[in-house]
Every structure is written in structure tokens, then in C-alpha cells.
Amino acid sequence: MNKIKISAVAYTNTKAFIYGLANSPIINKIDLSLDIPSDCAAKVINGQVDIGLMPVAAIPNVPNANIVANYCIGSDGAVNSVFIFSKVPVNEIKILRLDAHSRTSNNLAKVLLKFHWEKEVAFTTDQNAETDAFVLIGDRTFGKTQDFAFVYDMGEEWKKLTGLPFMYAAWVANKEISQDFKDEFNAALKFGLDHRQEVLAELPPVSNFDLEDYLYHKLQFEVTEDRMKAMHLFLSYIEELDRVKV
Numbered sequence: 083m084n085k086i087k088i089s090a091v092a093y094t095n096t097k098a099f100i101y102g103l104a105n106s107p108i109i110n111k112i113d114l115s116l117d118i119p120s121d122c123a124a125k126v127i128n129g130q131v132d133i134g135l136m137p138v139a140a141i142p143n144v145p146n147a148n149i150v151a152n153y154c155i156g157s158d159g160a161v162n163s164v165f166i167f168s169k170v171p172v173n174e175i176k177i178l179r180l181d182a183h184s185r186t187s188n189n190l191a192k193v194l195l196k197f198h199w200e201k202e203v204a205f206t207t208d209q210n211a212e213t214d215a216f217v218l219i220g221d222r223t224f225g226k227t228q229d230f231a232f233v234y235d236m237g238e239e240w241k242k243l244t245g246l247p248f249m250y251a252a253w254v255a256n257k258e259i260s261q262d263f264k265d266e267f268n269a270a271l272k273f274g275l276d277h278r279q280e281v282l283a284e285l286p287p288v289s290n291f292d293l294e295d296y297l298y299h300k301l302q303f304e305v306t307e308d309r310m311k312a313m314h315l316f317l318s319y320i321e322e323l324d325r326v327k328v
């Protein structure tokens with residue numbers, strides 16, 4: 083049998099899912115790679131993998147995109163790993179450096195600046211650019227919130243703008259996947275979430291960062307109706323940004 087190729091995110095936010103896949107019989111039916119989110123998106127778009135933990139902002143670029151699991155990377159308010167870090171308050175930001183790892187959060191920053199803070203800001207993808215403010219996501223943000231004068235948690239700001247939770251990444255296939263496989267995949271992901279204590283026990287502690295709070299409270303993993311609503315709203319804001327540009 084051909085194995086299903088899967089790209090997952092290499093960050094701590096995905097460790098419970100990986101634990102579930104690795105400790106379920108499905109591990110023998112899949113080829114699993116761990117990637118930064120932007121590479122995960124590229125692999126699903128160009129067909130290098132069948133399923134990926136896809137940054138939602140890039141879902142419109144996936145041919146035949148379909149969400150194959152009831153689990154995701156989400157939050158309801160602050161997530162504690164998706165930030166704008168800045169030397170100046172948000173209304174003084176002139177250029178924002180985007181994070182090369184990200185697809186969703188870079189777009190979320192653009193949406194928030196335009197529709198929440200109502201600010202015109204320039205963006206750079208040059209990772210060496212010296213800017214007052216920048217987007218940073220994932221494990222590289224852990225314990226860093228004390229280091230900057232102004233810290234904006236984008237999950238929290240999205241909730242202020244919309245009253246909704248958020249979905250950063252969803253399990254998306256670029257082809258039809260059998261219901262049997264989806265059922266087994268969902269069961270494995272749930273197994274991982276149900277064993278977060280084991281996952282926590284294996285993680286090295288991080289100073290100034292509460293891993294237990296992150297895995298149990300800040301991150302929320304269910305694809306709910308409100309989280310789907312948030313995804314559609316977010317994608318329509320991105321379309322609106324693109325319309326404004328031309």
C-alpha cells in the first residue's frame with residue numbers, strides 16, 4: 083500500500099499530534115515530515131505531500147483543498163506564540179518585518195493593522211531588515227515577552243476585533259482521502275491530545291514560559307463552528323486586503 087505523505091509543523095504546538103500519530107497503528111501507513119509552517123504550506127500546494135498541517139491563510143492556494151480532521155492549531159484569545167514584538171506602540175509602527183516561517187500570522191498582522199488598528203504600514207520579508215517591529219511565531223517566541231517594550235498577542239487582538247476564536251492551521255488534503263483513513267487519523271490525533279501529560283514530561287522546560295498552560299489552555303485544538311466562521315472571515319479580510327492593493 084502506498085503510504086500517505088503528511089507534513090506536520092515542527093513546533094511544540096504540534097507535539098501532542100505527533101505523539102498521537104507515533105503511538106497509533108496509523109504510523110505504519112504514513113510518511114511523516116516535520117517542517118516549518120511555510121514549507122508545510124509549499125509541500126501541500128505543490129503536491130509533495132498529500133496532507134499537511136496547513137497555515138489557513140494559504141488554503142486558497144491548495145488545489146482541491148479539503149479539511150480532513152476535527153483538530154487544528156487554534157486559540158480563543160491569547161495564544162502566547164504568535165506575536166508582534168515592537169520597540170514602539172502599534173500606532174507608531176512604520177515598517178513591519180514579517181516572519182519567513184509564517185503564512186497565517188503574517189497575514190493576520192496585515193489584517194489587524196488594517197482593520198483593527200486602522201494603520202497603513204509597510205512590510206518587509208527581508209529577515210535581516212532592522213525594523214522597530216516584527217512578527218515572530220512558534221517556539222522562538224517562548225520566554226521573550228519581557229524583552230520588548232510593546233508586545234501584541236495576535237490571537238488576543240483578533241478576538242478584540244471579531245469576538246471570535248482563531249484557527250492558525252488545519253489538517254488539509256489536496257486530494258480525496260478515504261473515510262477509513264480520516265477516522266483513524268482523527269483517533270490518533272485525539273490519542274495525542276489525551277496524552278498531553280506524557281508529551282509535557284518529555285519537553286525540556288523553558289524559562290519564563292508555562293508549557294502546561296500553553297498546551298492545555300492557550301492552544302485550543304478543536305475545529306468548532308466558531309473557529310470555521312473565523313477562518314472564513316479571516317480569508318475574506320485577506321481578499322479585501324488584496325483588493326485594496328490593486
Ligand SMILES: C=C(O[C@@H]1C=C(C(=O)O)C=C[C@H]1O)C(=O)O
Pocket residue numbers: 091093095119120136137155161163164183184185186187188219220221250251
Ligand atoms: C500558534 C501557532 O500557529 C501557527 C502559525 C502558523 C503561521 O503563522 O503560518 C502556522 C502554523 C502554526 O504553527 C504558532 O506557530 O505559534
